[in-house]
Amino acid sequence: MIILLAGLGFIIFTGIASLFIKDGKTCTRFGAAGVIIGSLAAVTTAIKVLFSGETISFKIPWQVPYGSFYIVIDSISALFLIIVFMACSIAAVYGCGYMAGYKQRRLSAPTFFFNMLVASMAMVVMARNGVLFLVVWEIMSLASYFLVTFDHEHESVRQAGWIYIVATHIGTAFLLAFFVCLGKYNGTMDFDNVNVFGKASSVLFLLALVGFGTKAGIMPMHVWLPEAHPAAPSHISAVMSGVMIKMGVYGIIRTISILPEIQLWWGWLLVILGIVSGLLGILFALAQHDIKRMLAYSSVENIGIILIGLGLGLIGLAGGSYILAVLGFAGALLHIINHSLFKSLLFMGAGAVVHSTETRRMDLLGGLIKRMPLTAGAFVIGAIAICGLPPLNGFIGEFLLYYSSFAAALSKDIQIVAPAVAAIAALAMIGGFAVAAFTKVFGIVFLGEPRTSAAANAHEADKAMIVSMWLLAVLCILIGITAPLVLPVIISVVMQIVPAEYEIAVLPFNQPDKMLWWIVISSIALFILISVLAMIRRNLLKNKTVTAGPTWDCGYAAPTPRIQYTSSSFSQPIVDMFKNAMYLKRNEVKIDELFPKQAQFESHTPDVSNEYIYRPVFKWIDRLTGKMQWLQYGVVQMYVLYIAITLIILLVWKL
Amino acid sequence: MWTDIIMVLLILTNMVVLGTSRLRACIRVVAVQGVALGILPLLHSFEWQLLIFAVLSIILKGIVFPVMLSRTLRQLNVWQEESPYVGYGLSLLMGPFALAFSSWISLRLPLPYTIHSTMLIPVALFTLIVGLFIIVSRKKALTQVLGYLVMENGIYAFGMAIAYHQPMLIELGVLLDVFVGVFVMGIAIFHISRQFDHINTDQLSALRN
Amino acid sequence: MRDYAIMIIQPAAAMVLAPMLLGVINWVKANFAGRRGQPLLQPYYDLWKLLHKSAVYSSTTSWIFKAMPIVCLSAILLVTFIIPLGFGKTILSFNGDLILAAYLLGLIRFFIVIGALDTGSSFEGMGASREVQFSALAEPAFFIAMAAMARQTSSISFSNIFSAITPQMWATNSATLLLVTAAIVIVLLAENSRIPVDDPNTHLELTMIHEVMILDNSGPDFAFLLYSAALKLWIFAAILVGFILPMNVMPWQISIPVSIAAIFVVSILIGIVESCMARLRLVRVPHLLFTAVALAILALIFTFRN
Structure with missing residues (x-):
């Protein structure tokens, strides 16, 4: 346990130290070296736990009300620790090459936040006290927010960061409720032994599902994900997508494993x-x-x-x-x-x-x-x-x-x-x-x-x-x-x-x-x-002349690279098939004369849940009252449908 | 085994009705369905009464109705259902769910005595739902008549399942109703078409005031 | 001893006889059209000729294009070691082998598609786009049909499923078997690019699916692809036959020839279908595949009654 904490401490320390290094290249390399060395040290403990099956715990009291610095490594935590350390170390190596492209920028801040992100994710999977968990969870969210907004001079990146920080805090709000309920039912904020039964455990499960699900990117709660991941530098996207969203999954798994029913x-x-x-x-x-x-x-x-x-x-x-x-x-x-x-x-x-x-x-x-x-x-x-x-x-x-x-x-x-x-x-x-x-x-x-x-x-x-x-x-x-x-x-x-x-x-x-x-x-x-x-x-072709030529052009004599299939045209048949489910917006000029002059095809797929769920609620309610009129349409089929639905509901209800 | 094959035939014909836009093919398929249903009671017990009844229903559903409907088709020069409310792909995928739903319902139906084929009631309900669905989701009046026929086939199969020994009386009544219904509709569609130049029921709503 | 004999005969029969299936289909089609047609062994001559020709590679292509025929043939050869013929175990049969077989076919699809995109030809891109669309719909139909068969026979490997089909099952549960057969037939036609999904004899690149993706392959590469297409047809026909015929009632000396004969009957039927039907419009093909999915689900529902 000491080795692991020392490793984490080393990662945080190099992060802080990198704030004082001016040269970008040295700074990222220093930070990355810290992550790698600290991870190597810390991962040994995790591997030991995973293979021996024993559980290590560590607890010291804390001034914060209800809080305690209580961490436990069981094999679930150990598995996630290995994922965190492995993926983050490799991403750190990649980051050294990738960040070298930003010559004019000071790279201390991203290095610091990256190291904080690694350490906080490791803490998330170990924390067994509600208050501690929320604190490290929040550090993780904030560190990743600052990494997402690294290219903040672009408007789109700031927008993405904004969506991310709002979404992640909605999730955190549910987690807060989750831990408060858990603490209330359980009597303590330490969550290794939970005695919750009946309806209460379902409530807890749903709270955890929404809270952790937002981080994990489950479908209706995923809106931040396609915005934040492209905006971040690529090794950060790799860590966020490969590791950080798994923290949400970890939360769900942990909830399942601690709830007795x-x-x-x-x-x-x-x-x-x-x-x-x-x-x-x-x-x-x-x-x-x-x-x-x-x-x-x-x-x-x-x-x-x-x-x-x-x-x-x-x-x-x-x-x-x-x-x-x-x-x-x-x-x-x-x-x-x-x-x-x-x-x-x-x-x-x-x-x-x-x-x-x-x-x-x-x-x-x-x-x-x-x-x-x-x-x-x-x-x-x-x-x-x-x-x-x-x-x-x-x-x-x-x-x-x-x-x-x-x-x-x-x-x-x-x-x-x-x-x-x-x-x-x-x-x-x-x-x-x-x-x-x-x-x-x-x-x-x-x-x-x-x-x-x-x-x-x-x-x-x-x-x-x-x-x-x-x-x-x-x-x-x-x-x-x-x-x-x-x-x-x-x-x-x-x-x-x-x-x-x-x-x-x-x-x-x-x-x-x-x-x-x-x-x-x-x-x-x-x-x-x-x-x-x-x-x-190779043997068959050995004594023959293998020639190279242009791709067979099917008789079209002047091909240019632009007539190749594009990503829009490749996926068009499938996307078209599901256009009702996907809210597809097409911009197409149909060919309707014998010698068409110019035609084009363009498609956009705005996110369904963005369009349908996260629109301002009052607008929706406003429309709802207006929409009640549709019940009276005067179309014969609709009336038969009402009868059919009523019959089926009655059937289901009576039987 | 033969009951099973007829069940599969019923299901396949339902799927075809759900998935095709060609009205002539639909009429033929519904006719096949009617004939298959007509044969079904003969598979288990053979009585003269039953035979006469079966022959009657086969003639009516397999020959008279299709011929009548095909004639209407020719007179109106309407061959295809155009842009239904629910697309064909979705309609096809609705099929299995309808069958699953009817299996579930049939498990909960309080039935007086056991039935020789456990799938007969689900398939009957399934046919009924498909008929109802066709009426609701299609625009052409002719397709709706076909949906009505499919629904009637469902009722027939259902009646056969629950009142296995004396279906004739009920069924004869139903058959008569259907006959009159199809006859009236055939004439009505023809007149509607002559009056308005189309048989799209969605546009009939303009008459509501 | 007996088991080993079966294990060797099964893949050997597939490898030797598979090209013949294409010959039989062409023969049936020629007869329907009133032509004399190619000799039955024409596919073998074609393969032999292609293997001894030289190759031309497009200058746009990379190693992906060269790897594609090899990966396809290796994967399909591996599948022939999974699918039994008649009853008895194959060399690679274990619980869950049907998942491996389906995913090896997925690997083939992946490589064919990127191989086609590697040429940079818009026609091949078009074929690739259609291939991924149709196979993404055929995949669930295949898996649900297999789940229905697994439920029907309470086993999760091809050899156990094939062995569990008995005449009694046909007497009591023919509905499931019939519906699965219908679904698998559609999947077979779609996966092997036959009419009504794709027309292997069309002369226009715009309307092809499978053939257009391998336009640029030549020489031994094309021979490999032709051979793997034949093997794929054999595999699907063998699955179909295995799901239908009750092999357990016969000794293995009879069951293997019977299933080989049945596979050829399947190819004759494909030939008849191709002679009597036209290719569907491409926008209608998804409906056909939805039908296969729906039939497979229906078969599954029927397995609940016992």
Whole structure:
């Protein structure tokens, strides 16, 4: 424990010290070194806890009323600590390269806030006192706010920061209510033993869901996410998307694990929220033209997948389905780790692109694989991983979720089967759209011909950036290949959430790790097959002249890079299909004569919940009174519909 | 097994009605549905009364109604449902939810005695809901007549499930009603069309004052 | 000994006979049109010729384009080791193998699409865009259909599901099986780019989906892609046959030839469908796929009655 606190102290100390360093380069390097050394020291404790399974606690009294400096590291905290330290250290390395681009600025402030962010996130997952938790939570929010508004000379960045700070404080308000209620029911602000039963625990759960859900970016509460993530410098986006929104998920997991009574409908609620976030998140991601905004929406989608896993786990817990409970939570936890890796990687890749071309608009890029081969290589690995495709780590997490849902779908109880099947369908659909979204990003940005001179003159990223991206890419591959060894560690964390008898689900009889071994074997077989086929092709082409020519132009003799498919045109069919759900605004000139002069197509997708939920309430109420008129339309079909609805309601009510 | 196949046929025909805009195909499919329903009672017990009744309903639903409706179609020169209130994709996806809902309702229905096929009541309710849905969500009067027929098929199947042994009396009455209904509607649509040059019911609301 | 024999015969049959399926489809279509048509073994000649030709690469393309055919063929070969033929286990069968199979197909799609975008051709971009749209809708239909079958047979691997289909199941639960069959047939046609979703013989790049994405591949690369398309068709036909035929009543010496024959029957049926139908308008294809999703959900609802 002392080592861990010393590590944290070192991170904070270097942060403060960096305030006094004038030279930007030295300052970021000094801060990053502090983060890395402090993390290395601190992570040892977390690893020890994770593997030994023991719980370490530390408590000293505090002057603040009801407060105490009470921190506990159990395996849940340890898992999150490892994520925080690993992702943040790599992001710090990346930051050294990325921030070097800001030559005229003093970089002390971002370095200080970055170090504070790392330390506060580590404290969030350890704090066990309500007051302490709220304090470090607030430090985390403020530090990230100042990092988001780093480029504050841009109007759009200030706007994004404003939305972020408002949204995060709405969330904090709910958390305040949560901890006050918890303290009131429980008698103390320390929340390691909670004795809340009945209705009160549902109230607590809902408060926590809204409060933590705002930070996590669950669908109706996600409005700040697509604004704040693109505005921040890329390594900050990587940390925010890869790690900070997971603090919200951590909060939900912690709430589940401390509340003694679990209701079935909580699980249903989580699964429904997860499906909504997942599907709408990926659809909005597909509709974006801005590469970082698209990645931000994809984070909403991945939070959705994680929530589906947590919801399945809760349903298994409440419904007594062991395998659903254990593997659902395990899938969610594994996806949390995986997402922190590949989403950081993708944000860093996007950052390298932005750094080199100075634009975030995908439609202005193209052909970067030739100019930035190393970045492109890492990016494609991240893209395959985030689509959940084998043989990388994303597949393992999704496999566990699918497997637990399939296993639960065999049960007799419809209350378990229905959400399990809904989860299967939603995961399949999300997977399909994720492939669409990430082939689009990779294909439009990195492949084909450059669409503008900015893309044509791009250069490879800085060495520090390349190293950190490839480090993450290697981790993605490594977790994919060593999945059966990772699983027992994850299961040991899950056992903190579920009662001990649930371990039967993962005993050799049910063989979840055997399945993972099979997957690993097939991944290795895939690699072998790929190399064998590559060799065969090389032999086949050995004594022949391989020529290069232009792309087949289908008879159109004067192709320019501008006639390539753009991100708008690539996603148009899918976006069009869901236009009712997505509030699509199109600007299109239809072709209506024989020799059309000029035609264009443009689409915008403003956020649904922004447009529909967060509009000023009084305006809405004002309209509501006016809207009552629609009941009387005089359309025959409407009247029949009223009759039908009344009949059905009566039927449901009477039976 | 044969009951199952007829159930699947009913469901598939319902899905086609939900998912197609071509009126002629719809008429044929509804006819197939009527014939399939006509055969259904014969699968379990064979009586002369039942046979006569089945033949009657097959002739009516499989031949008379489709021929009448097709004639109206030709006279009016209307072949397609245009821009329905609810799109075809959404209508198709509504289908499974309607069946799930009717399965759930049928589990809670207090029924006097057991039924030979556990899916008959859900499928009957499903057919009923689909008919109702077609009436509500489509614009052309002809499609609404088809919805009415589908709904009647649902009622027929439902009647068969709950009053398995004496469906004739009830059913004959219903059949007569439907016959008159379709006949009247056919004539009415024709006249409406001659009067207003279209059969879009949404525009009839202009008559409300 | 018996198990090992089955394990070897299954993938071997797929690898050897798969191109024949394309030959059979073409033969059926030729007969319907009153032509004499290509010889049945034409796909093999094509593959042989392509393998011995040289290749032309577009100067726009990168290593992605070269990796694409290899990754596609490797992944599809791996899937042939998962899907059984008749009953019995395959080399790669374990609980949850259906998830791995579906996601390997997803990997293929990912690479085909980025391979197409790598050429920078707007036609190939168009094909890629359609491919991701339709397969994103076919995916849930496939998964829900598999969930329905898993529920029906209480098992979560292809080999167990196939072995659990019995004549009694057809007698008592034919509704589920019929609805799943209908859903899988639609998925098969969509995933393999056949009529009514896509017309493999069309002459206009604007209307193609799968063929337009591989316009720029040549030589051995094209041979690999052609072969993996044939294997993909074989795999889906094998899944369809496995879901329908009760293999458990026969000894394995009979069940394997029977399922191979059934797979060829499926290809004849595809040929008949292609001869009798026209391609749907592209805006109508999603409705077809929604129908598949709906049918799969209906099948699932029917599994609740017992």
